[in-house]
Amino acid sequence: MSDGKQTQTAANDRVPPGQTVTEGFPVLHYGSVPYYNDMSKWDFRLFGLVEQEITISHKDFMALPRQEFNNDIHCVTTWSKLDNVWEGISVQEVMKRVKLKPEARYVMLHAEHGWTTNLPLDDFLRDTSFFGIRHNGQLLTPDHGYPVRMVVPHLYFWKSAKWIRGVEFMERDKPGFWERNGYHMYGDPFKEQRYDFD
Template sequence: MSSPNAHRLPPGQYEARGWPVLHFGAPPAVDAATWTVTASGAIEHPTTWTLEQFRALPRTTLTADFHCVTKFSVFDNEWHGVAARTVFAELQPTAEASHVMLHGAEGYTTNVPLDAMLDDDVLFAWRRNGEDLTVEHGWPLRLILPKRYAWKSAKWLSGIEVMAGDRRGFWEERGYHNDASPFTEERYSYQEG
């Protein structure tokens, strides 16, 4: 019997039961009282927020799917946080800004084109389906980028580096596709070209 969401599945994906946890290494030790998010690079207003200051930005809730490169998809997640458009409106990227490097704990990075960050479904989230994210799922803050495989949705977000040009992040340097569209199965870089 096929899933009622089969028409929404990207190629090569299956609908997961629950929300599997995958990440490189162990989850970091997180202290919300000292956590900061720093925005730097090709922006008019470099900023460092405490977690409390970041969460005081205008909040929103959106419903979006989640697609992992390991082939599972989770539908209709209700995410709560701050829209990326809200954050970038405060930062004011400069004319030469073209890409964003997201920095997470333990040196994790992932790169995203600026125009993809400004989609209306991109969110810096700390809640899912009415509950705070667990540390394993990226609490206290993670990016949600529904139109890309989930490694682009950086967990434990601590930095937003706006760049005048592209640079590959952690998994992209290790062979994952630079663009990561689940709907065209951009899983690995040998497919590029």
């Protein structure tokens, strides 16, 4: 049996330096929130260093097998939210539909309004990375990325692109939107890789 102190220590081990745990789910983004009136116009692209680029319709994307994911999330603005329960589609499931070229090493996530963020391919392919559709039993709201957001819980949450529309596979790393504007190229919360002004 564990006592309260041990439980608190275990929780503290999950919270990166400089973070404060919140029970809420703060809304942070740049630009306007996209709203969708006709989902037949929504699609999802896998392109770049692939043998054949593919586009998946909204209907076909939503028909992909889903599973439950449990994680903690950490925002660069210093809040952390523990014990999230998601319903989503694993990266591995989506990757069954495309064959990468051997030189692919990085990805650029492409979202609405031209928003982008970069990841090493290995981080994108982790078992813990997925395309989120529901959070804590509820469909994602527009503010939180409806209809689909990327979720990469081991990195700061700006890497979990809202309103994702595609993944570009690349040979070399390059900065996305926030990375071009001073954010760290990788973003490990436990190393406090928040900003990179060098």
